Amino acid sequence: MFRLLRPLRSPPLAALLLAAAGCATPPPPVYQDESFSAESPFAYWSTRTPEAICEVGRRALLSQGYQVADSKAETVRGEKFFQPQMDHGMKLSITLVCLPSNVGAVVYANALETRYELRSRGSSAGVSVAGLGSISVPWASDKDVLVKVGEQTVSDPDFYRRLFALIESLGG
Numbered sequence: 001m002f003r004l005l006r007p008l009r010s011p012p013l014a015a016l017l018l019a020a021a022g023c024a025t026p027p028p029p030v031y032q033d034e035s036f037s038a039e040s041p042f043a044y045w046s047t048r049t050p051e052a053i054c055e056v057g058r059r060a061l062l063s064q065g066y067q068v069a070d071s072k073a074e075t076v077r078g079e080k081f082f083q084p085q086m087d088h089g090m091k092l093s094i095t096l097v098c099l100p101s102n103v104g105a106v107v108y109a110n111a112l113e114t115r116y117e118l119r120s121r122g123s124s125a126g127v128s129v130a131g132l133g134s135i136s137v138p139w140a141s142d143k144d145v146l147v148k149v150g151e152q153t154v155s156d157p158d159f160y161r162r163l164f165a166l167i168e169s170l171g172g
Helices: 011-022 050-063 157-169
Strands: 043-046 067-072 075-085 088-100 105-129 133-153
Touching: 043 157, 050 067, 050 075, 050 088, 050 105, 050 157, 105 157
Parallel strands: none
Antiparallel strands: 043 105, 067 075, 075 088, 088 105, 105 133
């Protein structure tokens, strides 16, 4: 009636299982690839004062549809939401920090991309009958939840070149 399971003797299947087990290992630490180069795509130099260049940066973000909720004299934060697919959403958050420099000011920019997925959250209903036990039945639900699935700093130098070119064209 019952069969005993035999050990796997198929080399391709064993290799596949070992490869799948290897996928479960965590990636190497990201700090090992951090170069701390003197050349940075995150910085823009201006002859304006820090307050003046941050104002230009605020206007640049507003001109592109970013919501600027936190704006101080030397710091600007803006967010823009995207929906590339029906069940996926993305948020791009940009922070500009304007500091004094020997030529006027330097603007440090940092963008953070956050990815979301729309997932259905189901529920179940359970019934218990004395003597017979209990049963749990999945219950259809229309409760969709937006779940954060990833977040990463944008490190593409072209992205920052485009941002700084816009700031420069607006008077930076």
